[in-house]
Amino acid sequence: MLSPFEQLDTILSTCQHSKVGKLLPDALYVHVSALKSLDPLLQSYESAAREIASRSEGITLVKFSLEKPSISYLSYPEFDSDPHPALQLSISERGTGTEFSGIAVSIAGQCSASSTGE
Numbered sequence: 001m002l003s004p005f006e007q008l009d010t011i012l013s014t015c016q017h018s019k020v021g022k023l024l025p026d027a028l029y030v031h032v033s034a035l036k037s038l039d040p041l042l043q044s045y046e047s048a049a050r051e052i053a054s055r056s057e058g059i060t061l062v063k064f065s066l067e068k069p070s071i072s073y074l075s076y077p078e079f080d081s082d083p084h085p086a087l088q089l090s091i092s093e094r095g096t097g098t099e100f101s102g103i104a105v106s107i108a109g110q111c112s113a114s115s116t117g118e
Helices: 004-016 032-037 040-053
Strands: 027-031 061-065 070-075 089-096 099-107 110-115
Touching: 004 040, 027 032, 032 040, 032 061, 040 061, 040 070
Parallel strands: none
Antiparallel strands: 027 061, 061 070, 070 089, 089 099, 099 110
């Protein structure tokens, strides 16, 4: 059985080699319509974060951080019609290893809520 940090390394490597989504130097971005096409490991990792977020309606993109154990849920209401849509909502899950322990919500660029899950 892998330690949480070994699991995180495997998750990061899986993100970096994903055939689904857009890979940037600091994160893998995946449209919500493509989540079921992700590697099963990433699907499981995202599912664990989504349970904590509990506010997933209106989410357009899921951002898998490559720098720390974090998943963000991003809402761009005009994503499909505007080539440069404005971010309306961001929900970030912070974790240690593969366990998620906190949440931060930002609406239109202003921090509106934070929780440590303790």
